[in-house]
Amino acid sequence: MTSGCTPIADDPDALVAKLTEIVDRLRVAPDRGKVADYIPELACIDPHQFGLSICLCDGTQMNFGDAETPFSIQSVSKAFTLAIALGRFGEGLWRRVGREPSSNAFNSVVDLELEKGKPRNPFVNAGAIVVTDEIMAGRAPRDALAEILWFVRTAAGDNAIYIDEALAKSEKVTGHRNWSLAHFLKSSGNLKHECDLSLGTYFHQCAIEMNCVQLARAGRFLAGLSAKDELVSTSHVRSINALMMTCGHYDGSGEFAYRVGFPGKSGVGGGIMAVVPGKASIAVWSPGLNEYGNSKLGTIALEELSLAAVWSVFSVN
Ligand SMILES: NC(=O)CC[C@H](N)C(=O)O
Numbered sequence: 001m002t003s004g005c006t007p008i009a010d011d012p013d014a015l016v017a018k019l020t021e022i023v024d025r026l027r028v029a030p031d032r033g034k035v036a037d038y039i040p041e042l043a044c045i046d047p048h049q050f051g052l053s054i055c056l057c058d059g060t061q062m063n064f065g066d067a068e069t070p071f072s073i074q075s076v077s078k079a080f081t082l083a084i085a086l087g088r089f090g091e092g093l094w095r096r097v098g099r100e101p102s103s104n105a106f107n108s109v110v111d112l113e114l115e116k117g118k119p120r121n122p123f124v125n126a127g128a129i130v131v132t133d134e135i136m137a138g139r140a141p142r143d144a145l146a147e148i149l150w151f152v153r154t155a156a157g158d159n160a161i162y163i164d165e166a167l168a169k170s171e172k173v174t175g176h177r178n179w180s181l182a183h184f185l186k187s188s189g190n191l192k193h194e195c196d197l198s199l200g201t202y203f204h205q206c207a208i209e210m211n212c213v214q215l216a217r218a219g220r221f222l223a224g225l226s227a228k229d230e231l232v233s234t235s236h237v238r239s240i241n242a243l244m245m246t247c248g249h250y251d252g253s254g255e256f257a258y259r260v261g262f263p264g265k266s267g268v269g270g271g272i273m274a275v276v277p278g279k280a281s282i283a284v285w286s287p288g289l290n291e292y293g294n295s296k297l298g299t300i301a302l303e304e305l306s307l308a309a310v311w312s313v314f315s316v317n
Contacts, residue, residue: 009279009309016062018308019052023064026050026286026297033288033296036268040174041167042072045270047288052301053212055220055281067212071285072167074267075106076215077205078128079222079240079248080152085122085131086236093134096190097127099243106250106293107177109184117188121247123265126181132205133191133198141193141201148205155231156218161210168207172200206267215273215283222263223275241277245313252292259303261312266294274302276311 008014027050037043051066085093102120104111112119112126119127136144145163153161171178182195191198210218220226222237222244232240244263249256256264264274270287272295282305286297306312 009311012060012062015054015309019054019062019064019305022301022304023050023052026301027065029297031296032286033290035270035287036289036293038174038177039167039268040170041164042074042269042287045071045287047286049285049287050297050301051212051283051285053216053283055216055223055225057223057225057279059225061213061216063213066285067283069285070209070211071271071287072164072206072267072269073208073210073215073271074206074269075123075125075128076265076267076269076271076273077148077152077208078123078131079244079265079273080155080218081128081131081135081148081205082122082240082243083221083232083236084147084151085134086239087232089134093122093131096134097122097130099247101246101251101253103251107181109177109180112181112184112188117185117190119185121243123243123247124250125178126185129178129182129198129202130185130190132202133185133193136193136198136201141197145201145204148201149208151231152208152210152218155221155226156210156214158214158217161208161214163204164207164209168200168204171203171206172196175199175203178202210271210283212271212283212285215271215285216281219273219275219281219283222273222277223281224278225281241275244275249294250292252290252294255292256294256299257314259299260306261314262306264302266298268293270295270298272298272302276309277313279311 185191284298290296
């Protein structure tokens with residue numbers, strides 16, 4: 001089969017049955033990974049939650065489990081800020097940040113030093129801080145933040161999306177690793193604003209709260225499921241998807257590509273936004289993380305869905 005017309009993907013009942021089976025099983029799975037505990041607000045999230053939502057190319061959406069429970073999107077926000085930055089500055093962005101995968105943790109300081117202050121990609125923390133700093137150029141931080149929130153709301157088609165102020169503030173107080181990255185960027189001449197302004201904006205974008213229903217809708221532009229003239233050009237969608245595939249799960253990106261086989265962006269809140277270009281936009285949430293800081297059960301759900309629907313871009317059957 002060459003067109004992706006697989007039985008499960010094209011048969012809504014079969015797809016619902018498969019996803020119901022996956023979600024019911026994973027909701028009670030004993031081995032759930034570990035919630036992020038370096039951000040105080042995330043440390044107390046109940047790991048026994050699991051939600052999934054999928055938007056398909058015929059306009060339908062299916063929701064499972066805790067799909068309507070809000071969670072902190074954290075680094076999933078980096079896909080949206082990259083889209084905004086590419087739209088505003090185009091290829092010039094790549095003077096400040098690279099496009100290569102990383103082999104160290106998402107908050108690695110050593111990578112940044114080795115690369116002389118040019119982050120390896122826009123999805124590791126240092127790279128995302130640079131992207132946000134770029135978006136802030138020529139305006140007040142609150143205006144940049146307003147654009148980020150506007151973008152997410154527009155992509156999701158839902159104005160009831162907000163920032164968890166308390167979470168943003170707590171990360172500002174406890175996020176010492178990010179402070180060290182920002183100061184290193186500043187000392188390398190790769191941060192235009194003062195560290196507290198760029199980081200303040202970055203912590204706020206990470207603290208956006210969404211549920212799976214909203215996040216799956218917000219990913220439609222990356223799957224080519226929204227109106228063509230909307231938000232982001234198709235060439236930028238192609239760039240973002242390539243980076244989500246190669247860097248969206250940090251040093252676990254190779255593993256994600258091997259097991260799931262389509263682009264995705266994770267966050268330490270346990271959310272993953274994943275897209276099957278031309279076919280589906282999927283949001284999955286389970287707060288427990290694997291060793292790379294990506295949702296453990298969320299990855300398993302996407303892997304099982306990918307196998308059942310033959311959705312890996314590397315599949316030939
Ligand atoms: N991987 C993540 O989701 C990390 C985001 C988190 N706000 C941080 O900066 O550490």
